[in-house]
Structures are given as structure tokens and as C-alpha cells.
Amino acid sequence: MEQEIGPDRPVLTSVDAAASMASLTVTSAVMSRRATRAFTDQPVALDVLKGVLDKARFAPSGCNFQPWEATVLTGAALGDLQSKMRQLPPQDPVEYVIQPADIGADYLARLAENGDRQYTAEGIARDDAAGRQASVMRNYCGFGAPVLLLCYFPRVMGPPQWSDIGMWLQTVMLLLREEGLDSCPQEFLSLYARVIKDHIGVSDETHIFFCGLAIGHADRTAPVNNFERPRVPLDQQVRFVGF
Known part of the structure; x- marks a missing residue:
């Protein structure tokens, strides 16, 4: 779980890390990792x-x-x-459901808040449907990143292994920060899972595609x-008992 970021927790950037790679801490890697949506070439x-x-x-990974x-x-x-x-067009049926239909209002509010902040940063008004669609379409080019990692795994794997893959991806993203690199995980690409698997020579019958990971240097x-x-806030997600 990422730590809360606020006025007392400034966001660290790769500039901070580049100043002294040898002293980069796990904390600074975690705090400076973000879904980068604009890369240099x-x-x-x-x-x-x-x-x-x-x-x-x-x-x-379990077992x-x-x-x-x-x-x-x-x-x-x-x-x-x-x-x-x-x-x-996106494939039908989808590879997997990204957003459950019965997700609660609290979770939708978190999605909306982050989306509003992102679109505000991009200068896109709330009622600018075309602008928002154009922002989403930038997923196709990996936000300009020069490298794309495509992550998949055997269909025989179950929910615990999905968790393992998430831990592997987080490990990759933090190690990228150690190298002064940035990334953006892209579940969006699962909408083209079969196209992707065909392109890279992976069997759709045996494997499920999870996500892409755009990799490069953040702008x-x-x-x-x-x-x-x-x-x-931490106290809304974690309880401490017996301390």
C-alpha cells in the first residue's frame, strides 16, 4: 500500500534519485513511483x-x-x-472485467477524484468529452514511452497467482525507479489482449493477458x-490490534 501524499509528504522525483542513486531508499522509490502519462523519447x-x-x-509468489x-x-x-x-475495435468478450459492476460508491469516488485531478492537470474541462476521450486514447501509444512490457500468464492460474503477478509488477516498477526510470501500468491494453498475443506469438488458448507496462523517462x-x-488515510484502511 502506498503512503498518503500530502503537504507534509512531498512527492519525490527521479531528479531526487538521480542525485544519488547509491543512496536511493525503498521509501523514495515507493513515493516517487507513479502512473507516468507523459514520457520523453x-x-x-x-x-x-x-x-x-x-x-x-x-x-x-505462493508455492x-x-x-x-x-x-x-x-x-x-x-x-x-x-x-x-x-x-x-476492443475485443468482445473482454479478457477480464477491469471494474466490477457492483463496485461500491466509495471506490467510485476514489476513481472520480483521481480522474478529476488528472484532467485538471491536463487542462481538460469536466464537460469536455472529446478532450477526455483524447486523453484515454493516449494509452495506445503508451503515453510516448519507448518501451512496453506485456505481461501475461497461463490460464490455469487462479486468483492467488493474480496477486503474485501484481507483486512482481510492483517489484519491477520499484527497480525501474532505482535506475531513474518511470512506468505506467496499463490494464487498458487488456481490451486488445488477443491482438497482442497474436502479435507476440503467445497462445490465446493457454494464456491470459493481464496488462502492459509503459517504461521510459518521465517528462x-x-x-x-x-x-x-x-x-x-491509513486509519481508514488498516487496524492495529494488541499494540
Whole structure:
């Protein structure tokens, strides 16, 4: 769970980390990780990506199943996939339900608050439907990131293994911060799961696609990368008993 960010908890950026990579703490990696929605075109070195993903193998997983699998794209291979997705409608039926139909009002309020802050940062008015749609459409290009990690796993895996994959992805994202890199997890791409699996040569019969992870260097000047992210106070989510 991420810590609440407020006036007494300033958001750390990769600039802070770059000042002294050797002293980067877990806390600063957690606090500076965010869903980056504007990247520069600066390339990401293959050896850095391999190093991050090699270390991420030690993320926890129940029964040591290590269920995660991934393909990492850049260059023409990435551009070709993004072009295919733009030309096709989302798949039907969906790969999985992203937002449960019976989700409670409290959770919807959290979604709305974060969305309002994001669109305000982008200069998009509440009644600007076209502007909001254009913002969503930027998912197709990974918000300009030069690298896209595609995460999938065998269909035989159950809910506990979905949790394992989330822990692996968080490990990857924090290790990216250690390298001065930024990311954006994209469940949106599950709307094109079959197109993606066909593009990378993964069987739709045997595997379910979970999400993409855009990877690159954040554009620090973009307002969409700087709005304060709302978080629920700790005492509303966690109870301490017997202390």
C-alpha cells in the first residue's frame, strides 16, 4: 500500500534519485513511483531492462509458482502493435472485467477524484468529452514511452497467482525507479489482449493477458506527471490490534 501524499509528504522525483542513486531508499522509490502519462523519447538501454527483470525474479509468489511471463517491445515491433490496436475495435468478450459492476460508491469516488485531478492537470474541462476521450486514447501509444512490457500468464492460474503477478509488477516498477526510470501500468491494453498475443506469438488458448507496462523517462515538465495523487488515510484502511 502506498503512503498518503500530502503537504507534509512531498512527492519525490527521479531528479531526487538521480542525485544519488547509491543512496536511493525503498521509501523514495515507493513515493516517487507513479502512473507516468507523459514520457520523453530518450531510449532505454537493453542491459538496464535485463538487470531490472533479472532482479525482479525474486519477487514473492505462493508455492514458488512464479507465474508471470512477459515480452518487452521497442522500436518497430512496438510501433507495429500500436498501429494494429488503433485500427481495431476492443475485443468482445473482454479478457477480464477491469471494474466490477457492483463496485461500491466509495471506490467510485476514489476513481472520480483521481480522474478529476488528472484532467485538471491536463487542462481538460469536466464537460469536455472529446478532450477526455483524447486523453484515454493516449494509452495506445503508451503515453510516448519507448518501451512496453506485456505481461501475461497461463490460464490455469487462479486468483492467488493474480496477486503474485501484481507483486512482481510492483517489484519491477520499484527497480525501474532505482535506475531513474518511470512506468505506467496499463490494464487498458487488456481490451486488445488477443491482438497482442497474436502479435507476440503467445497462445490465446493457454494464456491470459493481464496488462502492459509503459517504461521510459518521465517528462518532468508535463503537468499530468505532477498532480497530487489522492490516497485514503491509513486509519481508514488498516487496524492495529494488541499494540
